[in-house]
Amino acid sequence: MAGTSNPTRERIISAASKLFYSEGIRAVSVDAVAEKAGLTKRTLYYHFRSKDDLIAAYLAARDQPNLALFKRWFDEADGNLSAKVRAIFVHLARNAGHPKWKGCGFLRTSAELANLPGHPAIKIGAAHKKKFEAWLRVTFEEAGIVGAARLARQILLLLDGSFAVV
Amino acid sequence: MAGTSNPTRERIISAASKLFYSEGIRAVSVDAVAEKAGLTKRTLYYHFRSKDDLIAAYLAARDQPNLALFKRWFDEADGNLSAKVRAIFVHLARNAGHPKWKGCGFLRTSAELANLPGHPAIKIGAAHKKKFEAWLRVTFEEAGIVGAARLARQILLLLDGSFAVV
DNA sequence: TTGTGTATATTCACTGGTTAGTATACATGG
């Protein structure tokens, strides 16, 4: 049931994650994911109904860790609120210098699936963004910032811009 | 020779433009482009060496008109420099409301081709961005803005953020 | 004017390879 961590399933998601992120979703075949995970495509299809399901699971698995990472960057930064927000961008810039950096997985996925507006993966990406924006807004509100919602929105805009590659 | 406008070639690019932008590059087959252009795939391959060539031509064809549009939005806006910059974002926001809006074609293309770093289309996209940033910088410099380059860079960042979909 | 050659442009039919997804059988532990 929900929450039951299935090691095989997680191994598949982990393999998919690496391949989908570095190569792109449409460029990676289900066979390639299965091979990377060390099992057969048929086994993969036992754990996932379809490739679309796998894509959705890939993004869903990135959701929490990604948010947690951002929050950690924020929390662990010294200084006032402004410095903490800046810390997120600084860390991001550092990551972007890494050769494996390929931009935001959520943004890239939604770019690839732009012709499938109802795709579950796109909904997951949108929800991810909304969660982060909401967290920012609440954080600003608790700090007594006026126009917290507006500021959160602007920061998200800048963040998406930073995420853009090329 | 260069500059010789070939109507068939342009018809193909026009068809490719519509399909690539609305559906995504990898989701659109060469056959589909040929059919949309009202000719055979083989004819398409007479005018373009490969699909990659066609992709590059698609982006190259978007380069000048896109820049011209942004400049026009800027030039035709009333008010001071700040208002003129804001006009770009206002127009963009209006476009983004249109149902056909799918974000920035250059960004989306480079997202789809992220696994092919040397692809000519990616270079065209990068050059497009650089051109616009350079134009912004020169415009700011002529207006006597201090830190024109820095400001141009920041605006581009915001712009990319605005372009992001989802 | 007529015939002929040549470059441009277009088509039909095909190949070789890849892909998402499946039918079926085999294992293994409770």
Place this chain on the structure above:
DNA sequence: CCATGTATACTAACCAGTGAATATACACAA
């Protein structure tokens, strides 16, 4: 014996790119 999980081997579709033939147009010689 049965549920869970895994593998082999397949299908049906799709797709980028090609070989070979054909049509059109224009230049130039007879």
